[in-house]
Amino acid sequence: MFHSVVSWLPVWITLLPLVGTGLIYVVEQRSWKWRNGLTVIVSALTCVMVAAMYPYIARGQLLTKAFPDILPPLGLSFRVDPIAFLMAAIIALVWLAVAIYSLAYMVREHHKKRYYPFLTLILGGSLGVVLAGDLFTFFVFFEFMSLASYVLIIQEQTPEAMKAGYKYLIMTICGSLLLFFGIISVFELAGTLTLGTGGIIGAPSNLALGAFIAFVLGFGIKAGIFPLHVWLPDAHPVAPSPASALLSGLLLKVGAYGFLRIVYNVYGIELLRRTHWLEPVVYMAVISILLGSCVAILQDDLKRRLAYSSVGQMGYIMLGIAVLSERALFGAIFHIFSHAFMKAALFLVAGAFAHKTGKRYVSQLEGIGMRMPLTLGAFGLASLSMVGIPPLAGYLSKWQLSVGMLDVGRPWLVVVMLLSSLMNAVYLFPVVINGFFGADDSYPEFPGIRWENETDVKMLVPILVLAGAILVFAIYPNSLPFSLSGFSARYLFQLGGW
Amino acid sequence: MVGLIDQSPGLLMAVILLLPWVGACACYGARQRAFWVALSVSVLVLIMVLALFSTVSLRPVYREFPGVLGLGLILGVDYLDWGLASLGAWLWLGICLLSPHALEHLRHSRRFYAALLMTLGAVMGVFFSGDLFTLFLFFEIMALSSYVLIIHHGSPRALAAGNTYLYLSIAGGLCLLFGLFTLYAVTGHTSWEPVLDQLVAQGIPPAYVAAPLLVGFGVKAGIMPLHLWMVQVYPAMSFMVCALSSGILIKTGVYGILRTTMAFTSYGREGVFTGWGVVLLVLGMTSVLVGAVMASWQRNVRSLLAYSSISQVGYLLVGLGAFTLLGQESGLALGASVLHLVNHSLFKAGLFLALGVILTRTVRWPKYSHLMAVFMAGGLAGLPLFNGFVSKNLLHKAMGALHYEFPSFWTILLDQAFFLGSALTIVYVLRLFVVLLPQRDLPVVKPPLSFWPAGLYLAVLGGGLVALGSFPHGILQLWVAPVVTESGLALPGLEGVSFYDRGAFIKTGGTLLLGGALFVLGQRGLWAKPGKDYRLTERAVDYSLHIMSTAVVWMGRILDDGINWLYGKLAVGLVFLMERTAGMERALGGGYDSMGKGSREALERVLGFENSLGNAYERLGETAREMTEKTAKLDGHRDKSYDAWANESGGDSPRTSRSWGEQSPTGTETKPSPPHFNPFSFTISVLVVALMLTGLLLVFLIYGLGGW
Structure with missing residues (x-):
């Protein structure tokens, strides 16, 4: 009886933000205070409900719920396994932090009546994606999420935002069509769309290959992998900073998550090992890693720099998924966590700088650490983590990824990752160095923390929580995301059989 | 006291590591008294390290912290570690004592002393590390905290030199990490025990592990091709930091090489x-x-x-x-x-x-x-x-x-x-x-x-x-x-x-x-x-680094912009194709139009033919009547019944001709017009249908070729 209640949790988790969207829309006609409060409450409640699933996941149970009668031929279904839970937890937590941050950040922005409902709407969409139990449900929520995020991208409605949004929209639609093709092909081949088994496609065939290519391209567009990344560096910087944090920190990961499901649940390890279809993805990821890091060095706009950095970091994740090694997958999943937190923190800090001082170029940020030491300190912590300096989360994911690469006998991929780490240092450290040690003669001595110079508390707390999580979850022995990532990787691998 | 140390030397080690970090935070709180905080922490650390001797002289001490950072940390002290740690603590004391005399200026003194203590903790960690992984962890922390000391002067020259130091250190750290990965992937551990035989037995060239370690530690030790940072950094630092660097920091690199050598030596x-x-x-x-x-x-x-x-x-x-x-x-x-x-x-x-x-x-x-x-x-x-x-x-x-x-x-x-x-x-x-x-x-x-x-x-x-x-x-x-x-x-x-x-x-x-x-x-x-x-060599290395970085960066840029350009071209091409399609379609529309016209003409022609046919029938009927009349005239003297028949047939004939005559004018007035084809009203639907059909055909084609 109790279990039947619990199995409804994924449904509620998905529905609550969707219902909340409507409520927020109604409420905001009356009072912006209630709207702000409601946005945070909805995010927080979602967080709590995600957390409520933890005991069952920790016990190794799966939560499943199917609705064959909704959208009849295939029906919707929900299924929570360790990786879905981890993704949902990451999404819900970062979303809550970003929602709180938005309250202070968005004060001076316009179109707030549009912003908050859509913020909540996309939360529901992305939670639906990760909790989906079959490809059809996945696709429905994926579309929902992708199209709704267009609104966040064009929030500012400047010409360049509209242009970037148009680019995003076109590419997303192309990606969706490809995904649709892939999904109907899978249905044709396998007769089912369920996720959760180690491969539902029995034998390689041309249609299977075609569908695989469609999946790679479709999810590649969402995840921003090399030849398909062109929308990303345009779209992420033009969005408001909290939205950029979500886009870069979470929504890219949803693309990677979809690809992971395709690789491990739809095609299966054995099939892909036999056919080597993942080889091109490995090379795409390698080029993404190098390219994203290279181009990021050249950007003066901080947010654009971070956006290119995301291209590189998504390359790590895709690489970890594509080399088919358990430890590399472990690293990839953990990197989903660590990059979500790092990149969200970095974008939020970039937003805090822009919000407080109006400076959004790296060259303008000299001496900002004297004014905003905590904010820049969080940025520094996240930067160190991005480079992979121990004892931070980025180091742990790099460790697992690299050892995984060596497990499958590919040391040159490790070299690529280390090279990219160095480049990460080259594009992130100057911000910190200029900020703390750059010439700013107005402060001969560090004045201590002055709250009138520092970021608004509502913005500072989410930043510090995200940055602190990078440190705490790395140092704490066998912390939750770490053990859960390992558990998920083992789970996905055992489904496929060795 | 001694008994307590004997019972928990691991605890003492942890305190030695953490106390400087606590002190570093205290330096920021201590305002003008940062110097005294740093000095007292140095003295305490020196005393604690010396106190460890009573345990170390009996046996090496090890203490594990499992699960921290995934692999778990191991702290360990033997004679070598203890000696170097006491050396470090002793030199730290001297640097702290002399720093009021020899620092060029006391700007940012809190930052200086905080970084000094951070580095002390990290250096103690390096010497107390019980395995390569722990060593690496503290090595990186040391590199970062000593960076703050190195650029303490704050001049552009110091910052430039500091950048060389920082990036070389990070590159060295990444080399170290590569060796660490390889060692771990092959042997499953990262401890300092001799691994040469194990590597040789598994057929892995030991240089795969040893060479990256040598490069990584060599950067810090300043051996010849990797010494670049030293000659740039030293003239830009205060003498205190030079003493620190020469006395301890480069020695941590040598310590790493020493440990690596011990693990990889074949003893001749x-x-x-x-x-x-x-x-x-x-x-x-x-x-x-x-x-x-x-x-x-x-x-x-x-x-x-x-x-x-x-x-x-x-x-x-x-x-x-x-x-x-x-x-x-x-x-x-x-x-x-x-x-x-x-x-x-x-x-x-x-x-x-x-x-x-x-x-x-x-x-x-x-x-x-x-x-x-x-x-x-x-x-x-x-x-x-x-x-x-x-x-x-x-x-x-x-x-x-x-x-x-x-x-x-x-x-x-x-x-x-x-x-x-x-x-x-x-x-x-x-x-x-x-x-x-x-x-x-x-x-x-x-x-x-x-x-x-x-x-x-x-x-x-x-x-x-x-x-x-x-x-x-x-x-x-x-x-x-x-x-x-x-x-x-x-x-x-x-x-x-x-x-x-x-x-x-x-x-x-x-x-x-x-x-x-x-x-x-x-x-x-x-x-x-x-x-x-x-x-x-500095100039040459500088230039080659510069060229390398520029090349890398431009390669990335060309690749990225190239892809964007390609998509742009693709879009332009698509638009061109669409225009062509629209043109084709207009032509198609025109075709339909002219086809309609043609059909209308044909219809008209058919109607015309019908008309002429009708006329022909009419004429036929008239001819027949005429013929009947002529026949009646010819046979005028026939009997009445024959006459009546002749009249009846004669009456019949005009009736049919009348009906034809009635029908033909209405036919010409309401001509059935062909449907009106507007080329713009059905563009999209036709295009979609055409595309779908083409796609379907392609699918069938591929299907057929692939032999599904």
């Missing part, structure tokens, strides 16, 4: 990874000679001492190379290297401290500090009765053993190069004191804090050098011998080794003579007039 077994020893010997000798030559050329005191440090680290590598290659005598080489490591730290850090006090002119006792500087330089030059003499002598004995075991041209060359290096050391020490120091003529500055323990510290350090040099057997038995035996080696002949015999004096005399002669020669010719600081 033929053909098993002897390359390691050869590489160490070659790198070490290059560093010794090039460093010494470059040091003799410098005009800046700090640059000179930077090259001097590079040269002295070369000696350590040479000793480690001999240790790897020697079988029986390897204990001697190890002991010599370890002893020289400690000695170099003491005299080089002391020299920097004394020179810092002299050159920043902040003390009331300049004569005294000059004397101390001479003491330290005596150690550096390897004069008898100073500690440098002892360890260089031991190293030279190891060289002799190497020549005895592998008699060849190369070992003779090595021996001669060793001699030359020592002579060049004399040259640059002379140059430092004779040429560079008297040139300085700066006004005396009042120190913010004149502090007598600082002077006492220098005296203890200088006296210690002489004590270590005059009574070498004390430290040999107390520390060097346990270090060597701990690593499972015998130390033959060390008990009775005599340092002050005839041979040693002859060698020293020769070195002094050669050095003096070279110095005089150089004074006359080579470096008589002061010129620009001469730097050997």
Whole structure:
């Protein structure tokens, strides 16, 4: 009886933000205070409900719920396994932090009546994606999420935002069509769309290959992998900073998550090992890693720099998924966590700088650490983590990824990752160095923390929580995301059989 | 107290690591008293490290922290670690004591002391690490916190030099990480136990692990091709940080190489990874000679001492190379290297401290500090009765053993190069004191804090050098011998080794003579007039790095912009295609139009034909009637019944013709018009249908070809 209640949790988790969207829309006609409060409450409640699933996941149970009668031929279904839970937890937590941050950040922005409902709407969409139990449900929520995020991208409605949004929209639609093709092909081949088994496609065939290519391209567009990344560096910087944090920190990961499901649940390890279809993805990821890091060095706009950095970091994740090694997958999943937190923190800090001082170029940020030491300190912590300096989360994911690469006998991929780490240092450290040690003669001595110079508390707390999580979850022995990532990787691998 | 330490030495280690970090935070809270916080923490750390001896002298201490950072950390202290940690804590104390005298300015003093304490904790962590992973962790923290010390001056030059240091350190750290990954992937652990046999048994070339480790540690140790940061950073730092760097930071790199060598040594077994020893010997000798030559050329005191440090680290590598290659005598080489490591730290850090006090002119006792500087330089030059003499002598004995075991041209060359290096050391020490120091003529500055323990510290350090040099057997038995035996080696002949015999004096005399002669020669010719600081490889490396980074960056840019351009072109192409499609479709529409016209014409023609047909029928009917009438006229005299029939048929005929006549005008009036084709009203639907059909056809085509 109790279990039947619990199995409804994924449904509620998905529905609550969707219902909340409507409520927020109604409420905001009356009072912006209630709207702000409601946005945070909805995010927080979602967080709590995600957390409520933890005991069952920790016990190794799966939560499943199917609705064959909704959208009849295939029906919707929900299924929570360790990786879905981890993704949902990451999404819900970062979303809550970003929602709180938005309250202070968005004060001076316009179109707030549009912003908050859509913020909540996309939360529901992305939670639906990760909790989906079959490809059809996945696709429905994926579309929902992708199209709704267009609104966040064009929030500012400047010409360049509209242009970037148009680019995003076109590419997303192309990606969706490809995904649709892939999904109907899978249905044709396998007769089912369920996720959760180690491969539902029995034998390689041309249609299977075609569908695989469609999946790679479709999810590649969402995840921003090399030849398909062109929308990303345009779209992420033009969005408001909290939205950029979500886009870069979470929504890219949803693309990677979809690809992971395709690789491990739809095609299966054995099939892909036999056919080597993942080889091109490995090379795409390698080029993404190098390219994203290279181009990021050249950007003066901080947010654009971070956006290119995301291209590189998504390359790590895709690489970890594509080399088919358990430890590399472990690293990839953990990197989903660590990059979500790092990149969200970095974008939020970039937003805090822009919000407080109006400076959004790296060259303008000299001496900002004297004014905003905590904010820049969080940025520094996240930067160190991005480079992979121990004892931070980025180091742990790099460790697992690299050892995984060596497990499958590919040391040159490790070299690529280390090279990219160095480049990460080259594009992130100057911000910190200029900020703390750059010439700013107005402060001969560090004045201590002055709250009138520092970021608004509502913005500072989410930043510090995200940055602190990078440190705490790395140092704490066998912390939750770490053990859960390992558990998920083992789970996905055992489904496929060795 | 002792009992407590014995019970929980692991706890004490953790406290030694964490206390400086707590102190670093306290420095920020302490406002103007950061100096006192740093000093008291240094004293406490020194006491605690020394207190560890009671445990370490019984057995090495290990303490695990499982699960931290995935792999778990291991702290461990043996004789070697303990000795180096106490050395570090002792030097830290001196740096803290002398910092009010020798810091050029006290701007950002809180930051300075906080970073100093952070680095202290990290260095203690490096020496207390029980495995490679833990070492790496603290190594990275040390690199970052020492960066803050290095750029403390804040000038653009310091920042530029600091960047070189930072990025080289990170690159070195990544190299280290690569070795660490490989080691872990192959052996499943990262501990310091000898792994050579395991690697060889698995068919993995040991160089895969050892070479990245050497590069990673080598960056920090400043061995010759990787020394770039030292010569850039030293002139831009304060003397205190130079002392720290030469005394401890580069020694952590050497410590890493030492541990790596211990893990990878084959103890002279033929053909098993002897390359390691050869590489160490070659790198070490290059560093010794090039460093010494470059040091003799410098005009800046700090640059000179930077090259001097590079040269002295070369000696350590040479000793480690001999240790790897020697079988029986390897204990001697190890002991010599370890002893020289400690000695170099003491005299080089002391020299920097004394020179810092002299050159920043902040003390009331300049004569005294000059004397101390001479003491330290005596150690550096390897004069008898100073500690440098002892360890260089031991190293030279190891060289002799190497020549005895592998008699060849190369070992003779090595021996001669060793001699030359020592002579060049004399040259640059002379140059430092004779040429560079008297040139300085700066006004005396009042120190913010004149502090007598600082002077006492220098005296203890200088006296210690002489004590270590005059009574070498004390430290040999107390520390060097346990270090060597701990690593499972015998130390033959060390008990009775005599340092002050005839041979040693002859060698020293020769070195002094050669050095003096070279110095005089150089004074006359080579470096008589002061010129620009001469730097050997820095420029070339700088440029190549610059070119490399530019190339990488532009490659990325071209690739990225290229893809964007490609998509743009693709979009333009699509638009073009669409236009063509629209044109085609307009043509199609026109076609339909004309087809409609055609059909209408055809219809009209058909109607016309019908009309003419109708006319023809009409005419036929008329003809028939006429014919009937004619026939009636012809047969007028027939009977009535025949007449009636003739009338009936005649009446029939006009009726049919009338009906035809009625129908034909209405037919021509309401012509059935063809449907009106507007080419623009059905564009999209037609396009979609056409595309779908094409797609379907393509799918079927592929389906058919693929043989699904």
